[in-house]
Amino acid sequence: MPEALYKFVSIPESQAISLRETTCLGAEMVSFTEALGQIVAEDVLAPEPLPPFPASIKDGYAVRYSEGAGDYVVAFEALAGTAPSELEPGLVAYICTGAAVPTGADAVVQIENTELLPPISDGRRRVRIKQAASKVGEDIRPVGSDIKAGDQVLRRGDLIDAAEIGLLATVGAATIKVVRRPLVAVMSTGDELMEPNASQLGEGKIRDANRPMLLAAASAAGCKVLDLGIAVDRVAEVESRLEAAIKEGADVLITSGGVSMGDKDLVKPLLERQGKVHFGKVRMKPGKPLTFATLDVPCSASIPDSGAEATFSKGTRRMLVFGLPGNPVSSIVTFKLVVLPVLRKLGGWQEPGLRRVHARTQQDLKLDAARPEYHRATLTWNRRPGGGDSELQGEFSAGSTGGQLSSRLLSMRSANALLELHMRVK
Numbered sequence: 491m492p493e494a495l496y497k498f499v500s501i502p503e504s505q506a507i508s509l510r511e512t513t514c515l516g517a518e519m520v521s522f523t524e525a526l527g528q529i530v531a532e533d534v535l536a537p538e539p540l541p542p543f544p545a546s547i548k549d550g551y552a553v554r555y556s557e558g559a560g561d562y563v564v565a566f567e568a569l570a571g572t573a574p575s576e577l578e579p580g581l582v583a584y585i586c587t588g589a590a591v592p593t594g595a596d597a598v599v600q601i602e603n604t605e606l607l608p609p610i611s612d613g614r615r616r617v618r619i620k621q622a623a624s625k626v627g628e629d630i631r632p633v634g635s636d637i638k639a640g641d642q643v644l645r646r647g648d649l650i651d652a653a654e655i656g657l658l659a660t661v662g663a664a665t666i667k668v669v670r671r672p673l674v675a676v677m678s679t680g681d682e683l684m685e686p687n688a689s690q691l692g693e694g695k696i697r698d699a700n701r702p703m704l705l706a707a708a709s710a711a712g713c714k715v716l717d718l719g720i721a722v723d724r725v726a727e728v729e730s731r732l733e734a735a736i737k738e739g740a741d742v743l744i745t746s747g748g749v750s751m752g753d754k755d756l757v758k759p760l761l762e763r764q765g766k767v768h769f770g771k772v773r774m775k776p777g778k779p780l781t782f783a784t785l786d787v788p789c790s791a792s793i794p795d796s797g798a799e800a801t802f803s804k805g806t807r808r809m810l811v812f813g814l815p816g817n818p819v820s821s822i823v824t825f826k827l828v829v830l831p832v833l834r835k836l837g838g839w840q841e842p843g844l845r846r847v848h849a850r851t852q853q854d855l856k857l858d859a860a861r862p863e864y865h866r867a868t869l870t871w872n873r874r875p876g877g878g879d880s881e882l883q884g885e886f887s888a889g890s891t892g893g894q895l896s897s898r899l900l901s902m903r904s905a906n907a908l909l910e911l912h913m914r915v916k
């Protein structure tokens with residue numbers, strides 16, 4: 491069906507439709523060091539307490555609380571990483587932060603509250619406790635005070651960021667069950683495209699910007715990627731790459747170019763023949779011809795059936811296909827608005843939607859009566875005019891990145907937000 495015959499959907503509708511067709515992928519076991527950005531598929535419990543021994547919070551002296559202030563002989567040094575020794579009554583032990591508190595001691599006096607005295611005749615150090623500990627347990631972390639044995643340190647559905655990697659290391663979870671990363675295949679279409687490393691451009695040619703950009707965007711979203719290269723504008727070329735995506739087990743195929751109205755716009759007709767096109771025209775700027783289709787394709791050997799993934803008829807699986815417009819800005823903007831939430835849902839995110847905030851624009855911006863615009867902007871946190879000195883009186887301030895033609899990729903440089911510009915409906 492020609493693009494003109496497609497019904498317009500709005501961006502929220504396009505997001506809802508594509509998310510409705512998306513189901514979370516199955517789980518896999520990975521080394522915890524490789525799990526950054528993945529979603530936890532099974533709760534992780536602590537097998538033992540942390541700290542596993544009463545640990546000093548300060549550098550200072552381990553003491554008996556009941557003995558109070560006064561001059562003491564330093565019996566020994568309790569260093570971090572060593573087994574705790576027995577502290578005799580009437581003596582103190584020098585202790586480092588993180589060291590196990592000697593048995594018999596029940597408080598730590600920080601070094602600032604002490605004074606070193608001349609050593610006694612046998613060479614042992616002496617110390618004056620100028621200010622006694624105020625309670626039993628002062629400056630000691632009891633066993634399990636950070637994490638108790640059996641505590642749930644990560645929950646199913648948690649996103650693994652750097653702190654979560656630290657937690658996994660802490661509890662010795664060397665492998666972890668996570669939702670597997672989506673495999674995203676990317677191809678560019680167009681006779682005008684040359685590889686980015688082409689030093690000499692042929693007449694009428696340009697370098698392929700979209701494919702490296704979209705591969706990078708998918709990687710940044712935590713996906714595995716498959717580079718399908720450039721397809722020239724022939725049905726067989728595009729079709730053979732689509733087959734490669736199926737054969738390699740891609741969960742998502744992203745194409746760019748060839749979705750508009752021209753004779754050489756081959757992507758929509760191909761998707762119509764091979765699957766179901768859910769939408770082919772979105773009321774927005776830039777990215778109007780954005781197309782989304784689902785294809786039920788044979789299961790590939792490379793992705794074992796984990797049992798957790800949605801199965802369709804036996805031996806088939808669902809591949810999601812996004813036909814992004816060729817204009818580089820349209821391509822990356824539609825990726826961020828529509829493809830990214832889908833990749834997140836596949837990867838197990840419970841709330842895959844994008845974050846929205848209110849911002850004040852730094853300049854007047856022209857509104858488009860026909861299509862809401864997603865204007866590229868740089869968002870900063872500024873004091874509200876007249877809001878006094880308080881940071882709390884601040885607001886987001888949005889600066890335009892300049893000319894917004896969908897071919898001008900420079901409009902995305904340093905952009906960290908898309909301003910939703912709607913004509914107010916009276």
Ligand SMILES: Nc1nc2c(c(=O)[nH]1)N[C@H]1C(S)=C(S)[C@@H](COP(=O)(O)OP(=O)(O)OC[C@H]3O[C@@H](n4cnc5c(N)ncnc54)[C@H](O)[C@@H]3O)O[C@H]1N2
Nearest residue numbers: 678698699700701747748749750751755778815816817820
């Ligand atoms: N008669 C009409 N023509 C167009 C319409 C329309 O409604 N009626 N819509 C315009 C809009 S809006 C867009 S967006 C583009 C999208 O077109 P396609 O997706 O078919 O993309 P192409 O025609 O292949 O390319 C558009 C533009 O982008 C350049 N391009 C393509 N691929 C790449 C790439 N990988 N790297 C860098 N640049 C790329 C290409 O050379 C073209 O300049 O259609 C309008 N036309």
Ligand code: MOO
Nearest residue numbers: 776777778820896
């Ligand atoms: O919708 Mo197109 O992306 O304006 O240029």
